[in-house]
Every structure is written in C-alpha cells, then in structure tokens.
Amino acid sequence: VGRLPGARLVQAALRDRSDVHGWKRSEGARLVVNCLGLGSRAVFGDAALRGVRGDLVYVAAPGVEERFDLAHVSDEDHPGGLTYAVPQGNGVLALAGTAEEEAPGRGAPRGEQLDAIVERGVASFPCLGPRPVVVGHWSGLRPQRAGGVRLEAVDEAGLGPVVHNYGHGGSGVVTSWGC
Numbered sequence: 406v407g408r409l410p411g412a413r414l415v416q417a418a419l420r421d422r423s424d425v426h427g428w429k430r431s432e433g434a435r436l437v438v439n440c441l442g443l444g445s446r447a448v449f450g451d452a453a454l455r456g457v458r459g460d461l462v463y464v465a466a467p468g469v470e471e472r473f474d475l476a477h478v479s480d481e482d483h484p485g486g487l488t489y490a491v492p493q494g495n496g497v498l499a500l501a502g503t504a505e506e507e508a509p510g511r512g513a514p515r516g517e518q519l520d521a522i523v524e525r526g527v528a529s530f531p532c533l534g535p536r537p538v539v540v541g542h543w544s545g546l547r548p549q550r551a552g553g554v555r556l557e558a559v560d561e562a563g564l565g566p567v568v569h570n571y572g573h574g575g576s577g578v579v580t581s582w583g584c
Contacts, residue, residue: 413432415428435565437567445572454548457504458546469533487501501522504574555572
C-alpha cells in the first residue's frame with residue numbers, strides 16, 4: 406500500500422492467526438501492527454469487541470470548514486447522541502453521530518436519523534446556518550471494545566511482537582490517528 410521511513414505497509418486479507426503468521430514469514434516482517442478493527446475478534450480472539458452501528462452526514466460548509474482545524478465535539482450528554490464535526494477538506498464537514506447497540510450493519514442512515522444528526526449539528530455549530538446542504542452520508546459498524554481501546558504491544562505466541570490498536574468505537578478514525 407505504501408511506505409513509511411524504515412517500514413513497509415502491506416494490505417492483505419487476514420482471516421485467522423495462521424494467515425498473519427504466513428504473511429509475516431513471507432514478508433520478513435519483524436513486527437505486526439494490528440489495526441484490524443472488528444477483524445481482531447476472529448484473528449486474535451478478542452471477545453470484548455463488538456460492532457456498533459454509526460452514522461455520519463457530510464454537509465457542504467464552504468468558508469466555514471476552515472474554522473474547524475480539528476474535530477469539534479459538542480454536548481456529549483445530549484439525549485439524541487454525541488454531536489461532533491470533523492473537517493473533510495474542500496469545504497465539507499462530517500457531522501455525527503449515532504451509536505446503536507446490536508448494529509444492523511451497513512446501510513444508509515434512516516431519514517429521521519439523518520435529520521436528527523443535521524439538527525444537532527446546526528444547534529451545536531450555528532455557523533453552519535439553518536439548513537446546510539447534505540452532500541453524502543456513511544453508515545457502518547464501528548469496532549467498540551468493552552474496557553476501552555486496546556493499545557498495547559504484546560508478544561503473541563507464534564507471532565512475536567504485535568502492536569494492537571483497535572476498539573475506538575464511536576470515535577473511530579477521529580482518535581485512532583493519535584494512537
């Protein structure tokens with residue numbers, strides 16, 4: 406997939422530990438960094454991991470998006486759910502969110518969810534104006550882990566050193582980059 410100084414990034418389909426072992430041997434890797442998300446349940450046997458459905462709504466925010474140099478979180482305790490805005494570039498903000506236990510999987514946010522996310526976004530970030538234009542949406546399963554994010558280096562039997570970085574839940578990619 407790409408390169409980092411002193412490292413080689415490889416994208417591979419891994420179904421179980423034997424796939425990881427075979428990949429590591431064929432690549433001559435000394436270290437494995439596990440960012441498999443929900444795949445960690447099958448590959449590394451993490452029973453604390455579950456999928457939680459999440460939804461994002463992308464809104465046009467020309468001239469406003471530049472004010473959001475980082476993700477902004479507002480009203481974590483709102484009964485309708487957490488609200489945050491994350492700049493996407495090109496004058497677009499991602500508004501979120503939802504988190505539903507026993508997630509039904511991928512699919513578009515239902516109309517009422519989409520409307521509620523936009524309404525909370527407008528209430529939390531008035532600079533968006535009363536009716537921001539929706540330019541897209543995303544729904545999917547977020548890997549959430551009982552006990553919190555797994556961020557640790559361990560010596561996995563038969564694999565050697567593995568750095569685990571997954572289970573960020575509703576914060577997903579927003580926080581994973583800092584780990």
